[in-house]
Amino acid sequence: MNTAFSFETPGAMLVEWGGAARLGALMQDWFATRHLLVVTDAFLHRTGVLDAALTSLRASGFAVTVFDAVVADPPEHVVQDCVAQGRAAGADIVLGLGGGSSMDVAKLAAVLLRSGQGLGDLYGIDRVRGARLPLVQVPTTAGTGSEATNIAILTTGAQTKMGIVARQLYADRVLLDAQLTTGLPREQTAATGIDAMVHAIEAYTGRLRKNPLSDMMAREALRLMGAHLLTACTDGSNRPAREAMLIGSNLAGQAFSNSPVAAVHALAYPLGGHYYLPHGLTNALMLGPVLRFNMSAAAPHYAELADVVLGPSGRDVAARAETFVEAMQDLMNRSGAPLRLRDVDIPQADLPMLAREAMQQSRLLVNNPVQMTEADALRLYSEAY
Template sequence: MSTSIALPRFLRIGAGAVEELGSVVAQLAITRPVLVTDAFLTGRGHTSRLVEILSKEGIDAAVFDKTVPDPTTDSLAAGLETIRSHDADAVIGFGGGSPMDTAKALAVLSASGGEMGSYKAPRVYTGPALPIIAVPTTAGSGSEATQFSVITDSATDEKMLCPGQSFLPIATIIDFELTMSMPPRLTADTGVDALTHAIEAYVSRRRNGFSDGLALAAMRTIASHLRRAYRDGDDRDAREAMMLASMQAGMAFSNSSVALVHGMSRPIGGHFHVAHGLSNAMLLPAVTRFSLEAAVGRYADCARAMRIVADTSSDDVAAAALADELEQLCHDVHVPTPRSYGIAEADWNSRLDLMAEQAIASGSPGNNPRVPTAEEIVEIYDAIYSGANT
């Protein structure tokens, strides 16, 4: 049986690669893109820098910098108006996962119309869309290399996974120097997010040989560099390694799938406005312990790739060591529990059944080595609230 693989057509990777954005866009015969970003990057002068780079190639770029963390259907309206008024022929997602997800959604909606909810899984959309160029400024989401966009329904707080090759960037610029100013909290959350992508891609029921290689490589790199980047944001080697690993992990899960962590993470983000990477980090150790028995060998491979255990260690020992290490990593980078993050217990408990229902409806838990019931998902949510092990 064959495996279908989808990747960006162009990749520019390395220090200073952002300076080549104009030539990449010109090569694609794009002349009127909209640069989709956020107010923070505009305030720091980064947006004007990219507009200038594009202008030098004769490219007339408009700017939409009103993206919001964990973008919502309501937040897309102004972006669509910018694209229409500029008569745009492409979108450039510049920033973390939220600006890139916003750019992807705008690319599809501006070309095909409709409501964002009509593009959510299980539908896989491959229809018309504006070309997407991605320029990430964080090392974690992997959105620069994936065929997914995640948008929250403003009416229901449902975090919708919207898949399909129409959401895949045609070109990606990977310049680790853009991540050098990431604060420790963001470094940790996006780094654990990337690790989650790699682990879930490797243990997923939809895994394949192509995604396996990328996932294992990303795990090894993240294990040896995330703590370094967290402790010292000026560590260029660690920043560069994390940026490459994030892209590899993104390519891995985009061509495999995510699983239970992501299925449970999206409702946390949708209901309590917890950043995606952080909600993944809250869940990763507990979900891994829940899942171990169904894929001991696979989780053992992860531990060996991360050099947690010797290659000669038994699968049982290695898999258990992986779960221990994930708990220690989250402790070392100060991942909060939902309680310590500030979510009231009554609010948390009142939404458990709905969150479990939404997690299952996303389809991601069905890719997990151990497919949970709704009751088991509620038990995991209960366990992570105050930090208990599962």
């Protein structure tokens, strides 16, 4: 690790069970602007999950425009439609209220409603110029950690994804209200929870920007989620488990925003792009093979994480590292998520194509503890099959 490092994170965070029901009063204190664009998805809007928050906002004097056309792995036109609706309404503040996709779209809408840049100008690292509108994020899932990151991922073609990374994408305020997550079904709880755990593991084992603050957050994220994932899956109304998962997801988001993810995500992205699988599920499918592939370089870090998740054992590094990998695989298996690529109907004949596409994720692979070739990627897909 270099002795010099930087660490960035959202402006302020509030953790409060039921806080969404008084979101209007909170935002009234936080901001002077009142023309609010709420970015969410149709399911949350239709089923009433957002009703308490929207009622509170309107009662506090906000003119609320709801954009609810966000979909998983959002394509570019969703962002453009969102910006058009916000511009027509004269929006001067943006609220992301939903899962990672909604929060990613909210980030970009806040930029594009203020900036003269086009969406295509933003792809890559630090290409956003100038300021954005005020931005608040309220997650309804415990997984992506998008409320804590400076990253937005969009689908840019039929099966391709691209990222936008810039400090302007950090929110001004974040509300963590775990009550909003109690309605998540088991499969989604498992997939999003595993996604967050992968964020923590990859942040802790990253090659380039691992640092003491990201390490601290990754360790605590894994401790919380390792202890509470299965309870959250089996008892979705369990308040301590839901709060632990949401805080753990946020800590993991802060960790990987500063110490980026690596090969698990690089191999997961083509699976999501081609077969429209949830991002957390694709991470879960690739986690075991990639952990073992990285063992030669990451074993000391795995051993440290074993002590966090399982408690100190006094065993040597190699044994503790192996125990950690086995424990993560067991947790994935017990969560109820599908176990292998064949279980989600991925054709074996597609594996070479997936390996080729994974190698295009150079932004992620450069951070992997072990250099990966296309042949390595194909072998890992085959192991996961």
